[in-house]
Amino acid sequence: MTTSEETTAGPAARRSGDDTRAAILRSARDLFAAQGYERTTIRAVGAAAGIDPSMVMRYFGSKERLFETALAVDLRLPDFTSVPRAELPEAVVRHFLERWEAAPADDPLLIMLRSAVTNERAAERLHEAFAQQVVPALTAALGPEAVARVAGVMSAQLLGLAVVRYLVRLPAVAALPPEELLARLVPAVRATLEG
């Protein structure tokens, strides 16, 4: 019984440090995702988490370390190994489209992407995530040679969609219904894969 040792003190007077830390991190991810690094302030993170700004410093040391921690994310890539190669383009596009439609503001990939365009450190983290998560997932489904050929362009296509539809919100793309977007994007990805 090492956890939760309330013996005599008040019922709910003290909050867990882990909870506070998690709340700060959640607020930080929200704000970094919506505004990028520079426009996000320690004060705003604290306010969003319902605590004093100095607590943010106490738990994370500096704004930059908070940012680094917020960028350490799991891309949550699915397993495509059981998908037949002919159906892979649709499976990939559909997966990301459904993901982003459901919760674009919360998606770790979009959080990272927005910051990576103006912040060098975030860009490095995106490079790492690509090498450590995207490449292995694609290699399992396509084999190493095909990945070397198409991984870059495929990523550009999917991230291009993300940037234009969810970040910049260009009306010509943001207004399209998901099904139509899917129908127009799948042939492009298929052409890349089979090129």
Add this chain to the structure above:
Amino acid sequence: MTTSEETTAGPAARRSGDDTRAAILRSARDLFAAQGYERTTIRAVGAAAGIDPSMVMRYFGSKERLFETALAVDLRLPDFTSVPRAELPEAVVRHFLERWEAAPADDPLLIMLRSAVTNERAAERLHEAFAQQVVPALTAALGPEAVARVAGVMSAQLLGLAVVRYLVRLPAVAALPPEELLARLVPAVRATLEG
């Protein structure tokens, strides 16, 4: 003879106001393109232009108005009306690829794109440029119905390339030789156009 009325004064003691203004604007575009809006300071713009920061304020009033002026750019889209439809995908991809390879840091489209991801005003300007420059240019070459169908997805593909190769610099895309990139991208754009 209304211009340049140096009658008795020294030879080159006075600088033209237009020259100073142009120098400021050039430095501002460089810095906004490289760092985005927030990280670019009036002081840095002045230093890059070789003049005092207060001159920047004198000529442009505020940082925000300087930014707006820097964003008022001509996308320099070529005329695609004489290109046969079958060759259009290659012509479009080749045009932007050659443009960006030659001078990615100076390209007005990339300047705008980098800021648009984190700055709402820049995003609005990108929307305007798309509606007033991209759509008319594509309409002349494809006709209005085709543009409504494919302009969004085509833009997503080209801007996706720009983001991943020139802004985020993902090695899997940034390291590809231009010819190979062209070969992999043209089929994708063709599939979009013919879908």
Add this chain to the structure above:
DNA sequence: GTCTATAATTCGATAGAC
């Protein structure tokens, strides 16, 4: 564990001399 108070910078913007 939480907050107040404040130090130390940095930045946008203004006023005014030359």
Add this chain to the structure above:
DNA sequence: GTCTATCGAATTATAGAC
């Protein structure tokens, strides 16, 4: 037309009380 000097606001970060 150019610069010096400076104000006022906002920010990160620290020290310390409760």
